[in-house]
Amino acid sequence: MVKQITIISGKGGTGKTTVAAGIAYLAKGSAVMADADVDAPDLHLILHPEIISTTDLNISKKVVRNEDLCKKCNLCGEHCQFDAITADTYDRYRCEGCGLCIRVCPEKALTLEAFLSARILISNTRFGSFVHANMEIGEGSSGRIVDTVRKEARKIAEEKNLTYVIVDGSPGIGCPVIASITGVDLALIVVEPTLSGIHDLKRILDVTIHFNVKALVCINKSDLNERITQEIEKFCKENGIVLAGKIPYDTIVPQSIIARKSILEMPKNCVAEELKEIWKIIIENLSK
Numbered sequence: 169m170v171k172q173i174t175i176i177s178g179k180g181g182t183g184k185t186t187v188a189a190g191i192a193y194l195a196k197g198s199a200v201m202a203d204a205d206v207d208a209p210d211l212h213l214i215l216h217p218e219i220i221s222t223t224d225l226n227i228s229k230k231v232v233r234n235e236d237l238c239k240k241c242n243l244c245g246e247h248c249q250f251d252a253i254t255a256d257t258y259d260r261y262r263c264e265g266c267g268l269c270i271r272v273c274p275e276k277a278l279t280l281e282a283f284l285s286a287r288i289l290i291s292n293t294r295f296g297s298f299v300h301a302n303m304e305i306g307e308g309s310s311g312r313i314v315d316t317v318r319k320e321a322r323k324i325a326e327e328k329n330l331t332y333v334i335v336d337g338s339p340g341i342g343c344p345v346i347a348s349i350t351g352v353d354l355a356l357i358v359v360e361p362t363l364s365g366i367h368d369l370k371r372i373l374d375v376t377i378h379f380n381v382k383a384l385v386c387i388n389k390s391d392l393n394e395r396i397t398q399e400i401e402k403f404c405k406e407n408g409i410v411l412a413g414k415i416p417y418d419t420i421v422p423q424s425i426i427a428r429k430s431i432l433e434m435p436k437n438c439v440a441e442e443l444k445e446i447w448k449i450i451i452e453n454l455s456k
């Protein structure tokens with residue numbers, strides 16, 4: 169049975185991808201990686217994927233006008249709440265595909281058609297298979313794209329009889345995050361010791377509780393603010409949340425990003441050592 173683990177954070181820039189790439193290294197040979205941060209993907213920068221297949225994903229519906237039928241009455245323009253269409257203009261990037269203009273058009277000049285939303289990419293990397301996506305400009309259906317990325321990753325893991333799917337999730341608490349965590353076996357929340365970090369942690373925990381996903385917490389750059397780190401530890405203890413680890417600040421992290429390597433591929437360092445411990449705790453909690 170494939171176990172799915174998603175690394176998430178309440179906001180971007182907390183070190184989520186550094187942690188995900190470290191775990192990808194530790195799980196190599198037994199995992200498929202997936203980048204579910206489809207709005208701002210960056211795991212590929214570390215994994216150097218060699219793309220082996222590309223599939224078009226057409227899910228966004230947009231209006232198409234048959235100019236031969238249009239009588240320029242502008243009823244579509246009067247009803248569109250997104251200022252996407254008038255008798256003479258149409259802005260595809262504003263169109264939400266709600267279909268209202270189609271209902272009011274007396275000439276049946278408008279139809280909805282599926283457009284390219286993203287290309288789903290399957291790649292080989294030095295850590296194993298990797299599923300990611302290239303979203304089209306202006307595309308808003310990232311939740312469904314995340315869902316497709318995760319399904320593909322799981323399919324590959326099942327075909328190859330691998331144990332894990334490691335998902336670099338989306339930050340925040342919106343639709344792509346929900347798509348990143350629903351049905352996973354465990355979510356690892358990466359938080360920084362700042363006041364907004366605590367606030368973001370509580371928000372994302374509410375989401376994991378709502379979707380009945382077991383969540384562990386790790387504090388990144390934990391030594392930059394010991395007081396808030398202690399506050400997060402206390403919060404986790406009081407709420408029965410497993411603190412998987414505290415990652416100290418180390419300039420080796422930006423060096424690894426510049427070198428486009430996982431932190432585990434850098435010379436021996438304290439961040440890598442802590443990630444090894446975090447991975448052990450993740451495995452222990454998966455089997456509980």
Ligand code: SF4
Pocket residue numbers: 233237238239240241242243244245254255272273274275276277278
């Ligand atoms: S409502 Fe239909 S006929 Fe009228 S302007 Fe729009 S597309 Fe043309």
Ligand code: SF4
Pocket residue numbers: 231247248249250251252253262263264265266267268269270
């Ligand atoms: S489908 Fe909806 S958003 Fe798009 S042009 Fe028609 S009314 Fe506007």
